[in-house]
Amino acid sequence: MKIGIPKEIKNNENRVGMTPAGVLELSKLGHEIFVQSSAGESSGFDDEDYYVAGAKILPTIDRVYDQSDMIIKVKEPIQQEYELIKEDQVIFTYFHFASNQQLTEAMMERKAVCVAYETVEESDGTLPLLTPMSEVAGRMAIQQGAKYLEKPVKGKGLLLGGVPGVPPGKVLVLGAGTVGVQAAKMAAGLGAQVTVLDVNMNKLRYINDIMPSHVVTEFSNEYNIRKHIRTSDLIVGGVLIAGAKSPKLITRDMLKQMQRGAVIVDVAVDQGGCAETTRPTTHEDPAYIIDDVVHYCVTNMPGAVPHTSTIALTNVTLPYVLKLAENGWEKACEDDMALAKGLNIVNGKIVCKPILEAFDWNNAFV
Numbered sequence: 001m002k003i004g005i006p007k008e009i010k011n012n013e014n015r016v017g018m019t020p021a022g023v024l025e026l027s028k029l030g031h032e033i034f035v036q037s038s039a040g041e042s043s044g045f046d047d048e049d050y051y052v053a054g055a056k057i058l059p060t061i062d063r064v065y066d067q068s069d070m071i072i073k074v075k076e077p078i079q080q081e082y083e084l085i086k087e088d089q090v091i092f093t094y095f096h097f098a099s100n101q102q103l104t105e106a107m108m109e110r111k112a113v114c115v116a117y118e119t120v121e122e123s124d125g126t127l128p129l130l131t132p133m134s135e136v137a138g139r140m141a142i143q144q145g146a147k148y149l150e151k152p153v154k155g156k157g158l159l160l161g162g163v164p165g166v167p168p169g170k171v172l173v174l175g176a177g178t179v180g181v182q183a184a185k186m187a188a189g190l191g192a193q194v195t196v197l198d199v200n201m202n203k204l205r206y207i208n209d210i211m212p213s214h215v216v217t218e219f220s221n222e223y224n225i226r227k228h229i230r231t232s233d234l235i236v237g238g239v240l241i242a243g244a245k246s247p248k249l250i251t252r253d254m255l256k257q258m259q260r261g262a263v264i265v266d267v268a269v270d271q272g273g274c275a276e277t278t279r280p281t282t283h284e285d286p287a288y289i290i291d292d293v294v295h296y297c298v299t300n301m302p303g304a305v306p307h308t309s310t311i312a313l314t315n316v317t318l319p320y321v322l323k324l325a326e327n328g329w330e331k332a333c334e335d336d337m338a339l340a341k342g343l344n345i346v347n348g349k350i351v352c353k354p355i356l357e358a359f360d361w362n363n364a365f366v
Contacts, residue, residue: 001325003257004068006061007039010075013280014042014306017072017093019314020053022321027054028364031325036064043310070329072321074313075300076103087111090329092321094133097344098358100274104345107137110131111348113329116178118270119242119352120342127242127322131178132312135265136302138182138238141189141265142171144301145234148263148287148294155262155294158233159258168192170234174220174249174274175237176203178290179238179267187234188215195228214225221256225249230257237266237274244354262293269297 003026009241015099015292016039033055037047047057052318065071065084071092077085079102085091088108095116097104107114117129127134142160146285149169151157162168171187175182176198187194188211196207198318204217218224229235229250238247246268257276268276273279277290280299302309318338323332344352350361 002067002069002073004064005035006064007036007037008074009240010078013075013300013303015074015303015310016040016043017074019311020045020049022314022318023055024053025318025324034058034067036061036063040166043306056228070324082106082265082332096270097355101359104131107345108348114345115342116344122338126245128316133302134178136184136309137267138179139186140301141236141267142186144296145263145265146287148296149233154289155263158260164330172230172235173229176207177238177240183236184211184215184240189213197224227324229254235263237268239268239274240346244252244275247360248276252276255293258293260292264293265296269299279322
């Protein structure tokens, strides 16, 4: 199969779809790999690294799309890429269609085969291609949240871990999934007081078992959310419903109950966000303030640490890429139910129910 790895062109997206190590594995099996020149530089991989691994280096993104049967990316195609996508071309990347109607309609119009990392789901409910980026984003949420609590960036001027004689900050984590666990771990490591809310008691029991005593858990409901936001310095939104929009757990009126200079880091922004006031931002302009509450809602947080993120992503995507390349998407999805769940759009039709429900397009379901 002819496989293309273009340079990411989303704002400050420094990751790349595959490492040279992944390219080598595909090349050994006889597949042709086309890598756009400088695609891996921001992740620490030069063109020479890819060439030695067996890739052909192409000068432009147009040529990569034109010569490839399958495109391996990190983030969803943006508007400049729509016209480059061919009918029946397999696009394997993060899409998050439920929060982006324009993208959804564009991919339907292009009649591509869209396989979304975020909806590949194993029989036990785990999301293997979302997990490593959720781990990165969960850890970064505390790193960035601590930064935006500083006064020069309009936070309340609080050191999250405190110092002797001064109490630490309070962190509220919404969701006890991968993002929530990693955020709680990082916040606890800094010495913050941490509360994790979720509706899944098994997840809360797990956190109680593995976390230190200054991480506490409570059942997630509106009453408890309203109770905790009054005193929380940093709130991390990490609620995920695979393929669907995130529930709005923090409403606009709740902001008025929060402390001036408190920070919301909404990791769920790709799926619409956990807060009513969430809107997508970039690493170039990452934060905004509403009702004196700082919002950090960058849609590609792991793009700030591309070397770590690209290696972590290739570690989990490569086995699925190999199946798609060796067998074609139809046979690969027939043989692997987890991969089949990654199918979101096929030849102009939506085949993922949560996306249909997000836009109330039930007549488009195949």
